[in-house]
Amino acid sequence: MRLTTARRSTLFAGLAIASVAVLTACGTASGGGDSGEEATELGDYEGSVSILAWPGYVEDGSNDPSVDWVSAFEEETGCMVESKTYGTSDEAFSLMKTGDYDVVAASGDASLRLVAAGEVAPVNTDLLKNYDGIFDFLKMQSWNSVDGVSYGIPHGYGANLLMYNTDVFPDGLTSWSAVFDDAAANSGKVTAYDSPIYIADAAVYLMATQPELGIENPYALDETQLAAAVELLKAQRQHIGEYWSDYLKEIQAFETGDSVVGTTWQVIQNSITTGNTEVVLPDEGTTGWSDTWMISSQAKSPNCAYAWLDYIASPEANAQATAYFGEAPSSQAACEFRDDCEAYHAGDADYASQIWYWSTPIADCLDGRTDVECTDYAAWTTAWQEIKG
Incomplete structure (x- = not known):
């Protein structure tokens, strides 16, 4: 079965970054106590598995009879x-602390918190037959591993893109300047993602346009660097017509012409019916996401948990889940079951290298600096409130 990415009027506003996170002295990801032991072999299946995930990641046909990859598992x-x-990474973090769930699908702003708190266990990828097929550029990254130890397997990934109205920009766009330095040209019709993590988008632009700031990782900002990003976003604020978190609202705004340029996801552009929008990954690079399936350190069904991780990484299941959500799959083999991999640049390592995947800002600088303290997500949340007024 080959899958296409259809417009889904009931699809969730997925991948919302937690807007009220309070991260204090989280320290390094390797801190926080015992994170459980890595399994060395698997035993008998326990008969059930409890999974915590973003909407649309675990579909069993109850929402749509034609969408079901759980029954086969x-x-x-x-x-x-x-x-x-x-609905948010904060909610997922709190729920995982109850010990009621065997598996969680965590975004990059939650995964390291779960490791640091000892809520997830190392994952022995040698026990997963489908792990080898996963794109290498998604494996053993800063948001899914710590000190060379894997804490989960990649699910899918995507980029935050620049979308523009081709009637307004007939010559196209190649830079985020359209929503930052040049935003006044379309004042009131610029849109941006509504979350503190959007500060990283400003930091990506500053990395390219103000190299003297010394930003090397958009999630590792000291006080001076954060202040520069806040200044840029405050200047942008007066030209924003609407911030969005529900992607259905962005579709409507571009279709009515209320928005003509701003940050978006590929699935949003795929869903717009007017035929006058284009998307681009700008020259400066961009932010994006790569979610991770993780196993609870308190898992009551660890064998079924491993079975789920292996199954959801299998080509057909991964194709179904990522196509439904609207993101690139985690393996090239999954593209045999989809006809839209090219649109999502699936497997394009050069393209993926331009994406700074969402990560939780913490005081211990993610760029490796030790001579300065970086701003954490609590500081970003305060800054975002100040930006929006």
């Missing part, structure tokens, strides 16, 4: 799936 393993969805 249950039939294959005998592990009956109980699932719960969450």
Whole structure:
């Protein structure tokens, strides 16, 4: 079965970054206590598995009878799936602390917090037959591993792109300057993602346009660098018509012409019906996401948990899940079951290298600096409130 990315009027506003996170002395990801032991072999399946995930990641046909990749897993393993969805990474972090869930799909602003708190266990990827097929550029990255130890497997990934109205920009765009330095040209019709993590988008632009600031990682900003990003975003604020977090609202704004330029996801542009929008990954690079399937250090069904990680990384299941959500799959083999991989630049390592994947800002600078303290997500949340007024 080959899958296409259809417009889904009921699709969730997924991948919302937590807007009220309070990260204090989280320290390095390797801190925070015992994170469980890495499994060395698997035993008998326990008969059930409890999964915590973003909406649209664990579909069993109850939302749409034609969308179901859970039933095949249950039939294959005998592990009956109980699932719960969450709306923010903060909610996921809190729910995982209850010990009620065996598996979680975590975005980069939650994964390291879960490791630091000892809520997830190392994952022995040698026990997963589908791990080898996952794109190398998604494996053992800063948001899914610590000190050379894997804490999960990649699910899918995507970039935050620049979308523009081709009637307004007939010559196209190649730079984020359209929403920053040149935003006044379309004042009131510029849009941006509504979350403190959007500060990183400003930092990516500053990396290219103000190299004297010394920003080397948009999630590792000292006080001076954060202040520069805040200044840029305050200047942008007066030209923003609407910030968005529900992607259906951005679709409507571009279709009505209320928005003509701003940050977006590929699935949004795919869903716009007017035929007068284009997207580009700008020359400066961009932010994006790569979610990770992780196993609870308190898992009651660790064998079924490993079975789920292996299954969701299998080509057909991964193709179904990532196509439904609107993102690139985690393997080239998954593209055999999709006809839109080219649109998502699946497997294009050069393209992926231009993406700074969402990561939680913490005081210990993610860029490796030790001579300065970086600003954490609590500081970013305060700054975002100040930016929006």
